[in-house]
Amino acid sequence: MSSAYILTLSCPDRPGIVHAVSGFLYERGGNIEEAAQYNDHGTGLFFMRVRFAYGQLAHEELRSQLRPFAEPLKMSWRLHAAAQPMRAVIMVSKEGHCLNDLLFRWKSGLLPLDIRAIVSNHRDFYQLAAGYNVPFHHIPVTAAGKAQAEARQYEIIESEQAELVVLARYMQILSDGMCHRLAGRAINIHHSFLPSFKGAKPYYQAHDRGVKLIGATAHYVTADLDEGPIIEQDVARVDHSKTVEDFTAIGRDTESLVLARAVKWHSEHRVLLNGHRTVIFR
Template sequence: MSDREFVLTLSCPDSRGIVAAVANLLAAHQCNIEESQQFGDHYTGRFFMRVQFTAESPQVDEDALRGALAALASEYAMDWDLWRRDVRMRVLVMVSKYGHCLNDLLYRQRSGTLKADIAAVVSNHPDLEFLAKSYGVDFHHLPVTPQTKPEQEARVLELIQSYQIDLVVLARYMQVLSEDLCQKLAGRIINIHHSFLPSFKGARPYHQAHARGVKLIGATAHYVTADLDEGPIIEQEVARVDHTFSPEQLTEVGRDLESMALARAVNWHAEHRILLNGSKTVVFR
């Protein structure tokens, strides 16, 4: 991947000519479109687009390209971003005592299938320090109580700044983030929830599912907002189960689902494939 490969994402009020305007602008700047996806939401009246392209000439001026895009954005009232594909996102993973999602992300990073770099792990318990260090990733034990939450979250923000973090991943971090922290990191925190939202909230979800005799269990990856477990959904994964499954077997299956859904969400975010659409998301897979 070279420094001449880019991803453009945009959203704006839907109108005629947006795709042509973007394509013509990129062609005028000697850029070749390699992948283009778009979606018009008839219910909200907004248009969403992701374009992956290469600047064919080494002489292409990125600043000039951004200036042209800014002018086009003004014309169409666009919210837009442009990224270089050779710049990988840096991730901070937050976790408590359950290590299955963290282990999955660390392994995917080592095997080259995670499209981002895990810079550090933060936990309110020391239990998983061995796991992070076995992969050569920095581990920070930041215990928290209701009384110390402001100080602990201030330390988290310091780590985000010092490690130059682009994305925070809650990989079964069993603490509720403050409204202030959620607002400061809006659109930059992904959580994995151990059920189909909004079913079976709270502790021991698989025991709740067992008690209700469910036939499907699932996991939900979503962006974090101040409304607990109500953020825009990115990905969901399910498995069919039956009356023979014990709570422990449901938990085992559920942990696999959580790991898969979270890894997909992180990769899609890292590849700039997710655009927010109010309380929902548009995911260009």
């Protein structure tokens, strides 16, 4: 019986890396099913994602052989079992459009996730979580109790062994410490009006200014608020005939779609970090 694996890697660029990787897999009975690579001439880095079928070695034994192979190439790499869904925790506040969309896609088999828990600073969606048989954790957040709330949130994330945390319209700013602990495995979604329309009711502000494009951005969470490496963006065109309610509805649809794409690509190990940017093998 063969198993499918996904190998992602980055290293300083040099001739022969593709040959070396494919040769390594071939010598161990691997059959490449999908491969993509990218040379960043600006940074001198090489990125690659390979999906391959394999039947000779167990996962851990293959990992142990990859280590000495990667070392002389100064290669950062990760090996994933393709059939293993990614363990995820979703955080949400009082706007549930992204949460509802993710749960439906997950239950429909469209996202390779194992959603282990939903965490919220409000109780609004406990019934929605129950309908999908996902544990719901209500953790109120106050200015005085923010550190304790984040400690409890992180305890849940770690106890569920979450590989991904999705901020599905979670309307609290994470502390720098929390951002660092979740580096590279937390995705946020927000409208793309920033920095023009900050604060409450951005779609009302956009409608008042007569904007013609509504957009959304999904990015990795960093201590720099809303400035993490971008994974996906999209826009929808609007005009003078649209009401502020139309703006809001279109914006929510765009946010849901953009977040779903970002979560899908991340959970399929298609996103590699490249400094403050991303390389995405779609």
